[in-house]
Amino acid sequence: MKKTLIAASFLALSTGFAQAADYVIDTKGAHASINFKIQHLGYSWLTGRFNQFDGEFSYDAANPTSAKITVNIDPASIDSNHAERDKHLRSDDFLNVEKFKTAKFVSTKVEDKGDGKLAVHGDLTLHGVTKPVVIDAYKLGEGKDPWGGYRAGFAGTTTIALKDFGIDYDLGPASTHVELDLHVEGKKK
Amino acid sequence: MLKNTTVSWGRISRSLHWLSAVVVFGLFALGWWMVDLNYYSDWYKTAPHWHKSIGILLALFTLARVLWRLAQPTPKALGKSWEIAAAHLIHCLLYLLMLAIFFSGYLISTADGRGIEIFDWFTLPSMGELFQNQEDTAGDVHRWLAYCLIGLAVLHAVAALKHHIFDKDQTLVRMLRNTKSKDIQ
Numbered sequence: 001m002k003k004t005l006i007a008a009s010f011l012a013l014s015t016g017f018a019q020a021a022d023y024v025i026d027t028k029g030a031h032a033s034i035n036f037k038i039q040h041l042g043y044s045w046l047t048g049r050f051n052q053f054d055g056e057f058s059y060d061a062a063n064p065t066s067a068k069i070t071v072n073i074d075p076a077s078i079d080s081n082h083a084e085r086d087k088h089l090r091s092d093d094f095l096n097v098e099k100f101k102t103a104k105f106v107s108t109k110v111e112d113k114g115d116g117k118l119a120v121h122g123d124l125t126l127h128g129v130t131k132p133v134v135i136d137a138y139k140l141g142e143g144k145d146p147w148g149g150y151r152a153g154f155a156g157t158t159t160i161a162l163k164d165f166g167i168d169y170d171l172g173p174a175s176t177h178v179e180l181d182l183h184v185e186g187k188k189k
Numbered sequence: 190m191l192k193n194t195t196v197s198w199g200r201i202s203r204s205l206h207w208l209s210a211v212v213v214f215g216l217f218a219l220g221w222w223m224v225d226l227n228y229y230s231d232w233y234k235t236a237p238h239w240h241k242s243i244g245i246l247l248a249l250f251t252l253a254r255v256l257w258r259l260a261q262p263t264p265k266a267l268g269k270s271w272e273i274a275a276a277h278l279i280h281c282l283l284y285l286l287m288l289a290i291f292f293s294g295y296l297i298s299t300a301d302g303r304g305i306e307i308f309d310w311f312t313l314p315s316m317g318e319l320f321q322n323q324e325d326t327a328g329d330v331h332r333w334l335a336y337c338l339i340g341l342a343v344l345h346a347v348a349a350l351k352h353h354i355f356d357k358d359q360t361l362v363r364m365l366r367n368t369k370s371k372d373i374q
Binding site: 076081082083084086087090169170171172 | 227228229237297298299300301303322323324325328
């Protein structure tokens with residue numbers, strides 16, 4: 001028995017990557033959100049979110065650098081709580097959602113910054129342009145949920161320049177960058 | 190004469206017609222221009238506010254106009270029978286397009302539950318979101334029907350000029366001034 005346990009833990013250590021659990025981001029239960037904020041004239045923050053997205057990630061607390069995440073976003077689901085503005089944001093002045101029907105983030109590398117902090121490097125595709133971005137993320141927690149499942153959750157932020165993604169509508173000097181504020185909770189597959 | 194007869198348009202119908210014509214073309218031009226305004230333009234907020242306010246007022250005005258039209262006799266249409274049928278069809282389409290444009294415009298601005306403020310006089314309440322992607326779908330409908338309306342209105346004007354210049358009948362003249370039965374060919 002003891003031998004088996006030792007062998008099992010050895011195996012687990014040697015194949016750390018294979019041990020990483022796969023999670024589906026819980027968009028079904030809306031325990032995840034992709035929020036954004038951008039300054040309005042430099043006087044206040046305008047906030048909004050993307051309502052439709054899905055994704056998955058793999059994560060192993062013992063080996064965070066092997067984590068991977070992919071998120072697909074429907075840019076047409078942008079919601080800033082104002083129909084006329086949302087219509088404008090979907091138009092070719094901004095996201096041009098008729099032409100660019102999908103946006104996504106695919107991680108390429110995860111750095112462990114210690115203390116549960118992670119730097120998630122990846123490629124963000126938005127408005128038909130793919131650029132590398134780094135998300136400053138941290139793990140909130142993981143464990144069993146009350147209904148027989150297992151969950152892990154993270155939060156992260158990154159700032160992108162609209163111009164880098166080919167969006168050049170002039171909103172003024174204070175509003176050239178958008179801060180993305182990401183919250184994901186994954187349910188283990 | 191304020192009222193219509195079977196040979197002439199009364200002053201009320203003529204005023205309703207020409208005021209409507211001016212406002213429709215004005216709103217089209219305003220709408221065309223305002224959608225490309227720069228964020229820092231002085232008109233960025235004012236132009237859509239006026240477009241919506243005038244549009245809703247024109248909608249109310251048009252309802253009154255249609256009621257007046259239905260309640261009144263109309264002068265006998267002039268021309269060949271196919272011209273009369275075509276004219277009648279286009280008149281109906283002009284009214285229907287206007288009503289559809291008013292309603293689709295209303296649906297754009299009210300898709301998030303906000304009402305439309307008419308010149309800070311009163312607010313027309315929202316009916317809420319009636320269908321998905323309401324502001325986008327209603328926006329496309331609003332734009333394309335406006336193109337159709339302007340196209341048909343131009344055709345309507347060209348036809349009136351054709352009656353005036355080539356047929357030399359009273360079709361256009363009686364929309365400009367009172368006419369008597371002896372003027373009619």
